[in-house]
Structures are given as C-alpha cells and as structure tokens.
Amino acid sequence: MTPTPPPGLLISAPASGTGKTTVTLGLLAAFAARGLTVQPFKSGPDYIDPAFHAAAAGRPSVNLDSWAMAPGRIAALADVAAGSDLVLAEGSMGLFDGVAAAGETGTGASAEVAALMGWPVVLVLDVSGQAQTAAAVAQGLARFRAGLTVGGVILNKVASPRHEALVRAGMAAAGLPVLGALPRRAEVALPERHLGLVQAEELPRLQAILAEAAAFVAAHCNLDAIRALAAAHALPPAPSAPVPAPGERIALARDAAFSFVYPHLLADWRAQGATILPFSPLADQAPDPSATVCWLPGGYPELHAAQLAASEGFRAGLADFARTRPVHGECGGYMALGAGLVAADGARHRMAGLLGLETSFAKRRMHLGYRLARPHRALPGQGTRPLRGHEFHYATILSQPDAPLARVTDATGAEVAETGSFAAQPGGGTVSGTFFHLIAPAASLAPQDP
Structure with a gap:
C-alpha cells in the first residue's frame, strides 16, 4: 500500500511580484519556530528561491517541474517530504502560467503540480489599488480548473483597516476564506538583481530577515487555519528517471x-x-x-x-x-x-x-x-x-x-x-x-x- 504523504499547500498568486516568496518564507520560518518539521518545494525552474526556503525551513528545498519531469519523477522527488509535518510549495509566476505546448507532465504551470500532489492552493493577492475587485480575481482563479482546490487567500499590501474591510467583504461574497491580511511593510522585502533575488548566501542578515518575516506573517495570518487546509493524496508508483551522474x-x-x-x-x-x-x-x-x-x-x-x-x-x-x-x-x-x-x-x-x-x-x-x-x-x-x-x-x-x-x-x-x-x-x-x-x-x- 502506498504510504500517505504529509499534508501540503501550494502558495501561489495571479502574477509575479505579488509577494508570494516573502509570504512563503514567513510561513516556513513561522511554522518551523513552532517546532514543526516543514518541507519546502519550488514549482518550476528556479535556483535562488529554494536557497531561501532551505534557510527558513532548515531542510533542502526541491524543484518540481511539470514540463521537464514525468509524473513518476515528480512523485519520487516529493518523497523527500516523508516524515515532515507540513509541506509548503511555492509556485512560480501566476498560478496557471506555463508554456503553450506540454512537456513530460504538463506546461510547467504551478497548478499542475498542486493538482498532481493534491495540495490545496493559498493565493497571495496584492490588493493595492483595488478592493472588492480582488475577490473577482480570486474567484476566477478558484474556478478556472476542475480538480484544483483554492483553500483561501492572504491579502498583501493592505493600506488601512477600511481597505481591509472592503476586500474582506468581497472575499466573503465570493466564498473565499481570508487567511491573513498583511499591511504595507517595505522592510521585509528581499533585495533583487537581474536574475531574481540576491542569493541567500550573500545576505549577512538573512536569519534576521527570516525572523522578521516569520514574526510579520505570524502576527497577521491565521497559522492554525492555514495548516488545517493542508492536504495531499498518495500517488501510484510510476517509473522515475534520475539524472545520470557525469562521472564517478x-x-x-x-x-x-x-x-x-x-x-x-x-x-x-x-x-x-x-x-x-x-x-x-x-x-x-x-x-x-x-x-x-x-x-x-x-x-x-x-x-x-x-x-x-x-x-x-x-x-x-x-x-x-x-x-x-x-x-x-x-x-x-x-x-x-x-x-x-x-x-x-x-x-x-x-x-x-x-x-x-x-x-x-x-x-x-x-x-x-x-x-x-x-x-x-x-x-x-x-x-x-x-x-x-x-x-x-x-x-x-x-x-x-x-x-x-x-x-x-x-x-x-x-x-x-x-x-x-x-x-x-x-x-x-x-x-x-x-x-x-x-x-x-x-x-x-x-x-x-x-
């Protein structure tokens, strides 16, 4: 009998630049601070984010890629989570963004990995410049693909209590739980350069930054509700093709x-x-x-x-x-x-x-x-x-x-x-x-x- 994997979530968004990496790092560090063993993953090709994940969780983060990897390969790599209490995977770009032609498993979209692994999605929404309209975007994402569960949303860049109340009213009408509301706070942003974030090893204050992100997320998100959403399903055994070693x-x-x-x-x-x-x-x-x-x-x-x-x-x-x-x-x-x-x-x-x-x-x-x-x-x-x-x-x-x-x-x-x-x-x-x-x-x- 295939063992049941630990419960997991995929953190995604409508687009890049919404703050999902900062939220993911804050969640990883906050849950780790509670004593949980948290296994991070990254959907898609990315070298930089996983190094931050590993620093926050204390475990190596593994890339899962639906365009480059067959289903059996994704499942085999996901086995690294065995024994952990919670899986947190970070998506890339927007939830459904991928290429036009499918590869080994799909188009490279984060939604494909979430659906394959049975991980509900938590959406990070940059709500600056909008209010109830954010709920329409979230509702559209939740309904776009059958077999994919959007468990709730985390609001980012909330301008004021009034702004938060308006956005929450829209989410309530859409039937989407609000799992957190993060006010604007530039000091938890991570520095970037031309290939993305500055590498984790180049930041001497990294652990302090992660601690700040954990405290920020824990103060403004319902960690218990987020963890309660996590789920997964076991995958049937399938062939897996590892990358051959180039030499002894x-x-x-x-x-x-x-x-x-x-x-x-x-x-x-x-x-x-x-x-x-x-x-x-x-x-x-x-x-x-x-x-x-x-x-x-x-x-x-x-x-x-x-x-x-x-x-x-x-x-x-x-x-x-x-x-x-x-x-x-x-x-x-x-x-x-x-x-x-x-x-x-x-x-x-x-x-x-x-x-x-x-x-x-x-x-x-x-x-x-x-x-x-x-x-x-x-x-x-x-x-x-x-x-x-x-x-x-x-x-x-x-x-x-x-x-x-x-x-x-x-x-x-x-x-x-x-x-x-x-x-x-x-x-x-x-x-x-x-x-x-x-x-x-x-x-x-x-x-x-x-």
Missing part, C-alpha cells in the same frame, strides 16, 4: 560565482555512487586531480569577472585537467570556459580559454524559457539522449567559433540559436558548454526522435 568523481565548482546547482541533481549523482569534490575558482582552486569529470555550474561570473581573470592557478589547473578528462559548463560555467567576458562596464576579462566563446553584458538582453536539447556529441554521463531544461541569462554572444554541442529548441519547437559548444582536446579530453540548465532527461523522447 565529480569536481564541482562551488562558490559565489558558480552556485546554481539543483539539489535533485546532486542527490541523483550521490545515489548512483558518485563522489562530489567541490572547489572554488574564486579562491584560485583547481579541480581535484583525482576527479574523473569537472562540472562548472551557472551563477554570476559577470559579477566576479576580474577575480576570475586573476585566478591563474584555477585556469592552469583546469586546462591541465581538460587535456585528458571531460569538462562541462552550464550558463555561467559556459561563459567561464570561454575566451573572454565583457562586463557591464565594457571591460573585457580573460576567461579560461578552453572554448572560443566571447560573451558580453555591456548590452544586456534577456534569454528565458524552457529548452529541449538533443546533443550532437555525447555529454558526460548523459550520452546523446534528449534533455529537458531551461535557459535564463542576460549575456550576449559575441563569438561562438567552436562546433555546436546540441540542437536546442524552445517549448514550442522553435530553434534556439544558443546551441552550446564542443571542443576535443589533444590528450583525449573534451570541453563542452551550453547556456542550457539541465533539469531532467526527456523520458518521453527517444534519442532517435528528430
């Missing part, structure tokens, strides 16, 4: 410039017996010589370009490693493998030079969306199987002279110019890189599919 001993770049690694990837690799060997390029460290593969994840190399350019030991050690073994970089790691990076101020900084790639932030342009990659060349551990992931960066490619790594398409099937790069090395090693962030193998696609 993985030298993993890990510091402020290279921090975008999904927890489920590392968990998958360790479950397959791989050893993770972290090193810091910013500290001028080279990959561990005992490693069988080197992986440079995404992050913010553009913010540390001068320091990377001065890291002679890192560059020399990486070049020596690449002569005989595979090296792969994702997004920021890809840029660091290139010949040069032009920072926002127009200054060019020397990178590792293992690929001919030249990138620039002098003229930023956002590249965002799901990606399906069909490698032309075998990637470490992945072979040439189709892979699902996403792209999110502001870099412009000035030059990309090496052989393309993969055929890459977006969620509609349209070709994407950022194909990645591949270069064989004289001693038998390989260097590859791509702006594509790997989430999961494309379980529904065979390698021979066009």
